[in-house]
Amino acid sequence: MAATDPARTDRRGLIDQLVRFAAVGGFSAVVDYCVYTLMLHLGLPTWGARAISFVVGTTTAYALNRRWAFQVxxxxxxxxxxxxxxxxxxxxxxxxxxxxLAVLPESSWEVTLAWAISQGFGTACNFVMLRWVVFRE
Incomplete structure (x- = not known):
């Protein structure tokens, strides 16, 4: 019986974790964006809507990442x-x-694109820090 390559096992674990993190992130982003849109429709300024949506999306992400993505x-x-x-x-x-918002051209999609850019940047930073600092074994 062949021995298992530890580097391959670690890589597979990282890929599995990244896939679960992406699924949680996608779901949490949908929650975040729905709350953001709702808050904007209720008349909040973009910074206020973004702040509230971030808190709701983050709470969702914590619960799901801890239990499922990182399984700790x-x-x-x-x-x-x-x-x-x-x-x-x-x-x-x-x-x-x-x-x-300051650099994008004025358009009907500018607020949504700004949200997506900020979400993507934050997500990339969070995966690295969650994997190697917060949820490490």
């Missing part, structure tokens, strides 16, 4: 690390959203 137990330390990471990400995505 909870605890105060992990929750605090997650909260700290997402607090930093919050300000980053607000800045990226504002920058995108």
């Amino acid at each position: 137990e909870g605890g105060r330390r992990r929750a605090a690390g997650f909260a700290m990471l997402y607090s930093v990400t919050f300000f980053v995505i607000l800045g990226v959203n504002a920058l995108a």
Whole structure:
């Protein structure tokens, strides 16, 4: 019987984790975007709508990432690390959203594209930090 290659196993684990993270991220992004759109329709300014949608999307992401994507137990330390990471990400995505709104041409899709750009940037940063800092075993 052939021995299992540890590097291949680690790579497979990373890919599986990345796929689950992407699924959770996609679902959480839909939640985030729906809340963002609702808040805009209720008359909130873009920064306020983005702030509220981020909190709702982040709460969804934490619960699903911890249990399914990274399959780790909870605890105060992990929750605090997650909260700290997402607090930093919050300000980053607000800045990226504002920058995108400032540089994108005025159009009917500018607000949605700015949201998508800020979401994508925040998601990439979060995966790296969650994998190697917050949810590491």
